[in-house]
Amino acid sequence: MDDERLLCELSRKIDELSIRIEKLNLAEYLEVLRNPKRLLYINFLAGVARGFGTAMGFTFLGAFILYVLQRIVILKLPVIGDFIAELVRIVQNELSVK
Structure with a gap:
């Protein structure tokens, strides 16, 4: 009985082990x-996809930051506005040179 x-x-x-391996x-x-x-x-292919994703993410993030900086310039904050305007x-x- 025990056997x-x-x-x-x-x-x-x-059976459990076989299912887990599958x-x-x-x-x-x-x-x-x-x-x-x-x-x-x-x-x-994984490296190309990773590189493309990094480039796209950096591009979108950079565009978003530039957009926010331009909006801050529009507010004409005295110290920050001049610095950001020069940066923009x-x-x-x-961008126009290239």
């Missing part, structure tokens, strides 16, 4: 590791 229960419990644990996609991961060309290709002029000159 039968032990075998049943062991079988259940093996969820991890371990076979696909090992296949990628065995094929260096595919691994390089996937890492290259410099950025606009650099």
Whole structure:
């Protein structure tokens, strides 16, 4: 009776382990590791996507900051307004040169 229960419990644990391994996609991961060309290709695409995302994020953030700075200039705050106006002029000159 104990042996039968032990075998049943062991079988259940093996089934759980098998399901967990399938969820991890371990076979696909090992296949990628065995094929260096595919691994390089996937890492290259991931790097390009990461770089593109960084560039786009920085561009949007920079545009937003410039927009906020221009709005502050419109308020004509005495000290901050002059500094920001000069900063915006410099950025606009650099953008128009390129």
